[in-house]
Amino acid sequence: MRAEVLGVGTELLLGQIANTNAQWISERLAEIGVDVVRHQVVGDNAERIVDAFRVAASRADVVIATGGLGPTQDDITRPALAAAAGLELVRRPEIEDALRERFAQMGREMPESNLLQADVPDGGRSITPHRGSAPGLIVQIGGAQVYALPGVPAEMREMMESTVMPELAALAGPSGIASRIVRCVGMAESKIAELLDDLFTRSTNPTVAYLAGGGEVKIRLTAKAVSLGGAQELIGPLAEEVVARLGDVVFTTGDEELEQVVARELKARGLTIACAESLTGGGLAARLSTAPGSSTFFRGSAVCYTA
Numbered sequence: 097m098r099a100e101v102l103g104v105g106t107e108l109l110l111g112q113i114a115n116t117n118a119q120w121i122s123e124r125l126a127e128i129g130v131d132v133v134r135h136q137v138v139g140d141n142a143e144r145i146v147d148a149f150r151v152a153a154s155r156a157d158v159v160i161a162t163g164g165l166g167p168t169q170d171d172i173t174r175p176a177l178a179a180a181a182g183l184e185l186v187r188r189p190e191i192e193d194a195l196r197e198r199f200a201q202m203g204r205e206m207p208e209s210n211l212l213q214a215d216v217p218d219g220g221r222s223i224t225p226h227r228g229s230a231p232g233l234i235v236q237i238g239g240a241q242v243y244a245l246p247g248v249p250a251e252m253r254e255m256m257e258s259t260v261m262p263e264l265a266a267l268a269g270p271s272g273i274a275s276r277i278v279r280c281v282g283m284a285e286s287k288i289a290e291l292l293d294d295l296f297t298r299s300t301n302p303t304v305a306y307l308a309g310g311g312e313v314k315i316r317l318t319a320k321a322v323s324l325g326g327a328q329e330l331i332g333p334l335a336e337e338v339v340a341r342l343g344d345v346v347f348t349t350g351d352e353e354l355e356q357v358v359a360r361e362l363k364a365r366g367l368t369i370a371c372a373e374s375l376t377g378g379g380l381a382a383r384l385s386t387a388p389g390s391s392t393f394f395r396g397s398a399v400c401y402t403a
């Protein structure tokens with residue numbers, strides 16, 4: 097099953113916020129074996145949102161959009177989704193009642209504009225919100241199942257957990273995607289790729305990707321199987337072979353930073369460390385001192401910049 101994630105909001109295009117919704121959704125979909133094949137971002141512009149929905153629905157089985165479901169003039173995902181699906185918006189009395197009750201409970205008068213949130217494309221479904229006021233929407237566009245969720249991360253997550261994930265897991269059948277990252281320091285990316293070349297020309301599942309940056313090279317192994325556990329099992333032997341070939345340039349295959357590994361090794365050997373830094377301006381000291389219990393092995397650092 098192929099999915100596309102669509103972020104709606106001009107603030108995303110202006111770089112004012114990062115598209116963490118797409119990141120979070122993609123991570124969750126991988127857990128249930130749904131392949132995310134594209135991320136798309138579009139501003140608060142009706143024509144472009146309609147176009148984005150149509151294009152996404154034409155090339156994916158599932159589209160998950162976030163943002164633009166609020167009651168203000170710049171929130172136009174609801175009518176754009178209806179237009180893309182060729183459906184009329186109809187006001188749902190039960191959503192209207194729920195909205196009125198929500199405001200009454202807060203002791204506030206409901207602005208008329210909030211009623212727009214009771215509109216659902218005719219023939220579509222809605223997802224009841226528990227945190228916010230904006231219901232999510234579900235419509236079919238051609239062969240694609242399209243979900244529109246609120247932009248506020250907590251509201252989006254709630255609907256993903258309650259509705260989207262269970263629905264997609266049922267549609268996708270038993271499946272899981274797992275990744276493991278082998279992290280290396282002290283060897284160039286090109287040299288690493290050369291040493292592992294034959295392994296990866298042979299392997300299509302797991303697949304491999306190299307990511308260099310921040311003074312290290314990450315080798316990401318990703319596998320797909322009928323379950324998350326099955327995918328993890330596929331990765332195991334390949335990860336072991338990678339570590340055996342690269343030797344001690346590998347500092348971890350787990351969820352830990354270099355300074356945590358250094359801390360662990362020093363503590364295990366009963367050693368301490370002191371640094372003399374110049375160009376790094378104390379950067380080494382900053383990293384070493386973040387590890388828990390760093391006072392047991394880190395003696396300090398002298399930073400001498402200009403003589």
Ligand code: ATP
Pocket residue numbers: 103104105108113114115116117118162163164165166167168171228230245246247248249
């Ligand atoms: P609201 O009812 O708050 O207007 P909405 O569904 O209309 O919700 P937006 O107005 O698009 O959503 O976004 C509300 C807030 O949610 C944004 O100001 C931003 O903080 C956050 N947000 C929106 N989209 C994303 C995204 N893709 N990733 C992370 N945060 C986001």
Ligand code: MG
Pocket residue numbers: 164165166167168170171247
């Ligand atoms: Mg909004």
